Amino acid sequence: MNVVITGASRGLGKAIAHLFAQNGHDLILTSRNEVALYNAVQEIMTAYDGISVKAKAFDLSVKEEAQAFGKWVLGLQVSIDVLVNNAGLFDPGSVYNEPDGTLEHMMAVNLYSAYHVTRSVIGHMIAQKSGHIFNMCSIASFKAYANGGAYSISKYALAGFSTNLREEMKPHGIKVTAVYPGAAYTDSWEGSGVDPKRIMEADDIARMIFTAAHLSPQACVEEIILRPQLGDL
Numbered sequence: 001m002n003v004v005i006t007g008a009s010r011g012l013g014k015a016i017a018h019l020f021a022q023n024g025h026d027l028i029l030t031s032r033n034e035v036a037l038y039n040a041v042q043e044i045m046t047a048y049d050g051i052s053v054k055a056k057a058f059d060l061s062v063k064e065e066a067q068a069f070g071k072w073v074l075g076l077q078v079s080i081d082v083l084v085n086n087a088g089l090f091d092p093g094s095v096y097n098e099p100d101g102t103l104e105h106m107m108a109v110n111l112y113s114a115y116h117v118t119r120s121v122i123g124h125m126i127a128q129k130s131g132h133i134f135n136m137c138s139i140a141s142f143k144a145y146a147n148g149g150a151y152s153i154s155k156y157a158l159a160g161f162s163t164n165l166r167e168e169m170k171p172h173g174i175k176v177t178a179v180y181p182g183a184a185y186t187d188s189w190e191g192s193g194v195d196p197k198r199i200m201e202a203d204d205i206a207r208m209i210f211t212a213a214h215l216s217p218q219a220c221v222e223e224i225i226l227r228p229q230l231g232d233l
Helices: 011-022 034-047 063-075 102-128 149-172 202-212
Strands: 002-006 026-030 053-055 082-085 132-136 175-181 223-226
Touching: 002 011, 002 102, 011 026, 011 034, 011 082, 011 202, 026 034, 034 053, 063 102, 082 102, 102 132, 102 149, 132 149, 132 202, 149 175, 175 202, 202 223
Parallel strands: 002 026, 002 082, 026 053, 082 132, 132 175, 175 223
Antiparallel strands: none
């Protein structure tokens, strides 16, 4: 199985990459930060034998780079069995006072990246009549909260993209899953003062995605919703 993961150098993307690699699957990875990406690749290849890991840095918030990433993936001439649209960013703020341009930036990183990457490779997946696309939405996709602003708007939009894509891909044998995680501990939480035991582990989300990707062809998990046991922060 070939697994394509965006935003793979840290956080949830890195946890997902580790779990698939641990189970013998080949990886195709990207993130914006080239150094962090290749550090992640080295870490994965050192930990697991017998797998292929290919990686190249792209800024997927830029349409042309998202399309270039898709073209690069196609140039590898392998099947695309799983695509995890995980690239994303959180800029805090409220609609009424966040800096001008925040919405455009959040939409570019959190929605347009997934849209353009998917469009770049979907023809290949349709031709192979198989594949599974995971879109990393958020609890913020259906629950407004203070200081969520443009981020929440972009995640609502990503959920809409995922729902629509699910309907379109049904006759082509391609599964689409929207993932809605609540707070999960990654390096972005370091120094926040939040007790790691209060929120989920990144591996919790990775395990749900891995399991959904290994069901029979007749089954599709349309939505994965995970929250900390004690609820949202």
